[in-house]
Amino acid sequence: MLLPIYALGQPVLKKKAIDISPDYKDLDQLLTNMWDTMYNAKGVGLAAPQIGLSIRIFLVDTEQMMEEDKKNEGIKKTFINAEILEENGDFWDYEEGCLSIPKVTADISRQKQIKIRYLDENFTEHTEVIDGINARVIQHEYDHIEGILFTEKVKPLKKRFMKRKLEAIKKGNVHADYRLKFYL
Secondary structure, X not given: OOOOEEOOOOHHHHOOOEOOOOOOOOHHHHHHHHHHHHHHOOOOEEEHHHHOOOEOEEEEEOHHHOOHHHHXXXXXXXXXXXXXXXXXXXXXXXXXXXXXXXXXXXXXXXEEEEEEEEEOOOOOEEEEEEEHHHHHHHHHHHHHHOOOOHHHHOOHHHHHHHXXXXXXXHOOOOOOOOOEEOOO
């Protein structure tokens, strides 16, 4: 089932999400719905707060971003109760966007490598070191479960230029090719 994506201005996007346990009700169905919703919106990641749930779940599929001969360099994973343990390496800028903030992008500076501990969809624990674009997408989605939006990391001058667009989104004055839920 396709779920509405909560747009900028929704309070759930600014809350730090809580851990879940293995007995979380209908988790398999929730994950299926999240994958379907993410792909329908042409996203490479989706966090539970973006569908209105303040829980520590996010999905990432960077395989679809990779050139055909480099698909194996991407990742397709479910992250539950994730915790970034370390961020290392040089900072690098890359243009990011967000399904909750349609038609707005900005260069965001992030470190190249992370060490993350998380549970997969079977509640098996993993600790991995991930770098490059995979790390960036995870950092972006991880920020969602921490109540942080990418627009908070934008340089002040650029933020001033995007202010009008952000206000329009908060008021519901934006179109996307997927269903959005506004806080009005």
